[in-house]
Amino acid sequence: MFNFAFNSLHEAIYMNGHGLYVWSVVILVFVSLLGFFIGYTIKIKKIKDKLNEPN
Amino acid sequence: MNPIRKRRVYSILFVLLFSVSGISLILYSLNSNLDYFFTPTELKDRNIPSEKRIKVGGMVLNGSVERASSTISFTITDYENSVKVVYEGIVPDLFKEDSGVVVLGILRNKTIYAEEVLAKHDENYMPPNIEMNNDN
Amino acid sequence: MIKKFIHQFASPKTYLYQVDRFYSYIFLISLITYTISITWGLLYTPEDFVQGNSYRIIYLHVPASFLSQSLYIAMAISSVTYLIWRVKLAAYLVIAIAPIGAMTTFIALISGSIWGIPTWGTWWQWDARITSTLILFIMYLGLISLHNSFSNHEKADKLLSWLVIVGAINIPIIKKSVDWWSTLHQSASITLTDKPSIDPVMLYPLIGSITGFFGLVICLVLLSSKYQIFIREKNKSWVKDYV
Numbered sequence: 001m002f003n004f005a006f007n008s009l010h011e012a013i014y015m016n017g018h019g020l021y022v023w024s025v026v027i028l029v030f031v032s033l034l035g036f037f038i039g040y041t042i043k044i045k046k047i048k049d050k051l052n053e054p055n
Numbered sequence: 056m057n058p059i060r061k062r063r064v065y066s067i068l069f070v071l072l073f074s075v076s077g078i079s080l081i082l083y084s085l086n087s088n089l090d091y092f093f094t095p096t097e098l099k100d101r102n103i104p105s106e107k108r109i110k111v112g113g114m115v116l117n118g119s120v121e122r123a124s125s126t127i128s129f130t131i132t133d134y135e136n137s138v139k140v141v142y143e144g145i146v147p148d149l150f151k152e153d154s155g156v157v158v159l160g161i162l163r164n165k166t167i168y169a170e171e172v173l174a175k176h177d178e179n180y181m182p183p184n185i186e187m188n189n190d191n
Numbered sequence: 192m193i194k195k196f197i198h199q200f201a202s203p204k205t206y207l208y209q210v211d212r213f214y215s216y217i218f219l220i221s222l223i224t225y226t227i228s229i230t231w232g233l234l235y236t237p238e239d240f241v242q243g244n245s246y247r248i249i250y251l252h253v254p255a256s257f258l259s260q261s262l263y264i265a266m267a268i269s270s271v272t273y274l275i276w277r278v279k280l281a282a283y284l285v286i287a288i289a290p291i292g293a294m295t296t297f298i299a300l301i302s303g304s305i306w307g308i309p310t311w312g313t314w315w316q317w318d319a320r321i322t323s324t325l326i327l328f329i330m331y332l333g334l335i336s337l338h339n340s341f342s343n344h345e346k347a348d349k350l351l352s353w354l355v356i357v358g359a360i361n362i363p364i365i366k367k368s369v370d371w372w373s374t375l376h377q378s379a380s381i382t383l384t385d386k387p388s389i390d391p392v393m394l395y396p397l398i399g400s401i402t403g404f405f406g407l408v409i410c411l412v413l414l415s416s417k418y419q420i421f422i423r424e425k426n427k428s429w430v431k432d433y434v
Contacts, residue, residue, distance in 0.1 A: 002235050012234055015244035021309055022233065022244065025251045025302045032294055033407060040414035047421045051434045063275045067356060074357045082364070082371075090373045091318035112373060147312030149241060157375055173311045178377040180246060181390040182237035 092157050095136040103162055111138060111167060112157040112175060120152055131156060131167075142169035149174035201280045203420045204429050210413050217413075221406025228399030236393050248306040250397060254404035255298035259327060260362055262292035262408070267359040270352035280416075282348035283423060285355060286338050287416035291408060293331035300324060303376075311375055319368035320376040323361060330358050344423060 006012040013019050056064075082089070092112035093101070103109055111131055119130035128141045129152075140158050150156060155175030160167040232250035239246035266288045273281035303321065304314040315321070334351055341347035369378045380389045387394050424430050 002231075005234060005237055015247070016238075018243060018245040018247075018309055021305050022247050025248050025305050026229075026233070028301055028305075029251050029255070029298055032298055033411075036291065036294060036411050037414070040411065040418060043418050044414065044421065047418065047425070048434045051421065051425055051431060060275055067271060067274060070353065070356060071359075074360050078360045078364070086372075089319050089371075091316070091375055092373050094373070147310070149310050149312075154241070171313075173313050173316070173375060175375055176241055176310060176377060177388075178380040179388045180239050180242075180249070180380060180393050182392065183240040184237075 094133040095131055095138045096133055098138060098162075099136050105163055106161055108159065108161055108170075109167075110157055110159045111140075112155070113137075115150070115152050115154060115156050117152045129156075131158065138165065138167060140167045140169050140172075142172050144172070146172045147174040149176055201278045203280050203283070203424055204433075206280055207417060207420055207433065210417060214410065214413055217406055218410045221403050221410060223403075224399055225403025225407055228396045228403050232393075232396035232400055236396060239393075242310055245306065245309040246393075248302055249393075250400045252299060252302040252306055253397060254401045255295045255302060256324070257401055258404060258408050259292060259296035259299050259324070260365060261405075262288050262295060262412075263327065263331075263355075263359065263362055265412075266292065266355050267362075270355040273348065273352050274356075279423075280420075282352065283419040284412075284416055285348070285351055286335075287419045288412055289331055289335045289338070291411045291415060293328060293335065295408065296324065296328040296331060300328060313375075316375050318374040318376055319372040320365065320374050323365045323368050327361055327365060330361065334358075 004012075006015075013023070015022055092110035093103075095111065095113055098109075098111055113131040113133045116130040116132045116137055119128075121128050126141065126143050127146060128139065130137045130139050140160065142158065142160070150172065151174075155177065157173045157175050158167055158169040159171040159173075160169035229250055233247050236247075238244050266285050269281040269284040269288070272278050273285065300321075303324075307314050307316075334354060337354070338347045338351050341350075368374060369376055381387045381394070381397075389397065421430065421434075
């Protein structure tokens with residue numbers, strides 16, 4: 001059940017020609033999640049700084 | 056519950072009922088137009104005029120695939136009726152006998168001259184070797 | 192009683208303090224679950240007997256599709272809560288969820304398109320499942336831009352909530368599209384009623400990736416709602432104390 005499905009790292013990246021599709025989706029999901037997490041963190045920080053300003 | 060809130064609940068239910076019945080009527084009247092493809096049986100029952108571009112889907116009949124240079128011909132079946140397809144071009148990797156297929160093409164003399172052949176796979180996923188898998 | 196309960200626990204202030212208390216735990220557990228499940232699915236499961244290695248996209252596509260619909264249901268529940276009890280937090284949640292819903296729907300559409308190339312032999316077809324998911328994406332974008340176009344927040348909240356409720360009809364349509372009409376998209380592999388039509392060795396990492404992605408998206412909703420609270424309640428004295 002936990003056997004590595006490929007014989008080499010190169011095979012795992014290439015995936016019999018399907019690697020391009022699989023890994024591009026992985027990158028899409030990773031970038032979207034990371035972007036949203038960073039985006040909201042920055043937004044929250046900015047508004048907090050603004051609220052902290054003495055007025 | 057106080058009367059104002061009660062009225063809000065009713066208005067939400069009313070809006071829901073309204074939109075559900077509206078959409079249901081639309082979908083009901085569009086019903087078969089929302090189908091992505093015809094099955095060979097529907098094709099036979101509907102009397103599709105010749106020279107019309109249509110999509111037909113079903114299974115590739117076992118033993119029906121014939122390849123000649125760049126042309127491929129096969130039979131789509133729903134196990135009740137079937138229709139012959141002729142196609143010039145490259146079929147998807149998943150195109151196989153006894154597996155799903157959808158073609159877009161023109162119906163002429165009970166044969167579909169396809170412009171596009173797509174593979175349709177089902178919802179079953181499993182490893183290639185089931186015995187090996189059962190040992191785990 | 193219900194009113195008292197809601198108003199006490201759904202006050203933005205209480206909510207914010209609870210979010211801060213639990214956020215890092217939820218985030219860590221989800222991140223670990225998601226990373227392990229994705230690695231397991233992508234590298235440690237056997238390939239599929241029909242689709243080969245391209246089937247591995249399932250570990251990214253299905254969680255995103257599942258969340259795109261779940262988030263809309265969450266928005267609809269919040270909308271109903273807001274319209275009946277006028278709970279402000281519920282209105283903030285509606286607009287906080289929308290961009291994240293749009294993001295997950297976008298991932299579902301793009302990953303589905305990419306998956307379609309090696310399997311179906313096409314990246315886009317106007318079948319009922321794909322089209323209704325595209326409608327969901329457009330609905331999310333429409334709701335966001337509508338809310339942005341209002342200067343009066345409360346009017347925007349009310350209109351948005353009504354529209355979310357009307358649009359909720361699309362969710363059962365997406366779900367049932369593969370059963371009601373002939374589609375290129377296959378029917379569901381995991382259902383509540385039947386045995387899954389996906390082998391256990393592939394099913395476990397799939398369930399893990401759905402759970403992990405769910406948790407990460409919850410974290411995004413928490414962040415996004417926190418931001419909304421700051422925007423909307425910036426003049427309240429408790430917010431000044433908080434920051």
